[in-house]
Amino acid sequence: MMVLISGVLKGPYGDSRSGVTITMRSMKTSSTVLNLAKSQSVTDNTGRYSLNVEPGAYEVIVSIYGAQPERIGTIEVYTDSLHGTLNDFLRRPGESDITPEIVQTVDRLRAEAALSADKSAASAAAAKVSEQNAAENSKAVTAAGFGVGAIHTADVFSSNNQSCIRRYTTATANRPGGATGGVLVLPVDGGPSSAYFATSVERKAWIGSSIPAAPSTISWARLFSTADLPGVADISDLKYWGLTKGVSAASKGNFNAQMQSRRGYVSTDPIGNPFKDVGTYFLDTRSWAVTQTGTDDSYRTVQTCYGYGVSAAQTGKIAVRSWNGTAFTPWVWIWSEANTTVDGNGFIKKASPIARLSAAPEHMQADYLEGGFALAGCAAVNGEADGVSAERISVGVYQLNGSLGLAKEGWTIEVPQDINGNRLCFVETATDSDGGITVKISKRRFDIDTATVVAGEAMDIPEGRWIDLRLAMPAREEVEVQPPEALVSNDETSSETNAVS
Helix, strand or coil: CCEEEEEECECCCCCECCCEEEEEEECCCCCCCCCCCEEEEECCCCCEEEEEECCEEEEEEEEECCCCCEEEEEEEECCCCCCECHHHHHHCCCHHHCCHHHHHHHHHHHHHHHHHHHHHHHHHHHHHHHHHHHHHHHHHHHHCCCCCCCCECCECCCCCCCCEEEEECCCCECCCCCCCEEEEEEEEECCCEEEEEEEECCCCEEEEEECCCCCCCCEEEEECECCECCCHHHCCCCCCCCCCCCCECEECCEHHHCCCCEEEEEEECCECCCCCCCCEEEEEEEEEECCCCCCHHHEEEEEEEEEEECCCCCCCCEEEEEECCCCECCCEEECCCCCEEECCCCCEEECCCEEEECCCHHHCCHHHHCCCCEECECEEECHHHCCCEEEEEECCEEEEECCCCECCCCCCEECCECCCCCECCEEEEEECCCCCEEEEEEEEEEECCCCEEEEEEECCCCCCCCEEEEECCCCCCCCCCCCHHHCCCECCCCCHHHCCC
């Protein structure tokens, strides 16, 4: 089999030598090549050469650009020679290069190799012994439950005061909880006293301890996590529970199911909502238990509902009711500026959509806009009457638009009075089919024939005074938009984590 000798012929400076003639001349007859037979090859433009050479001994001669050929050495090619460069073959020692010193070196290396083999055998034997010892030592480890599958225990209590990992079931003595789980036992001292950590398939966890004073007994304490949140009954001290953090409102939370003390439950469109709309509301529940059964009929509760509504339309309104163990009482309302109004005569009245009609709003006192009223033409309207406006048509004639007319129940009109309670004017109203209200103001005239006060000459509303009109408004659908940074959690369970500050 021929051997490939190839590479790039280079000069001392690393420059490639092109056009160099490489001649190989056989130094003795081999099985395929006669003595003194020659072959030549010339390097290409990059100095590269590639020679397929038959096995044998050759003299290597090179000539450059027709210069005198020079003998550069000899090479020996064998049938099992590896391919290489001309430099590789020229650097390999020949038979004449093997000296007695080289032979001694080879013999020494052989002896060292034999000694190393003996040592390796001894090391392997020692390793086998070590492996056997490790197997014996690991028996105690695996028996303790480390590095193996589940090992069942009939009693979690560590009677031998040794560390171990065990599996327990609902039939295991001294187990925590009511489900299968695993327990880690950690001896504390030789008492025996041990510490325990257990976790169940329900993702509940406990820590426990056993002491000599209570033999064969473990005292357990429950651990809570995001997968196992505590309920009201799980917390002995509620002093600070529910006093911090904002929450996201539960959707259609059930106010009728809140009998236990809970501060700041929040829900959108809740069941049992006193406001009767789809807004968002806060429920504060305060209760005590007449018995400790934990059932609804064991609680006596007071609920306070704080208004927010849709886009804060119900802010400031508060309703209260109680639970007597069998039923809720009707909601009662706390009166405030949010659900009452002060009429032009200084009396507090139940509020709803209100328009304060005046002849010249620019001449009114500051109290004209108190209570959340805003100008809308020649009237001031509160938030519930948003969209209503009024204009003065002529002397004593005013037109209101944007409502469905006057309220269908309760009070509708309040006329300004003097200090003696006498009305300062006569008021007549008419409502169009589209809800527009025409208000006519006139002087009061006593009719002798009917012995009643009737409309007299037209007049404007007295300066500095107004007429209160309680309106009926069309239903409005609004979408509440809450900033995402105001929300931190969403919870519709009985957990008190929805408490707000």
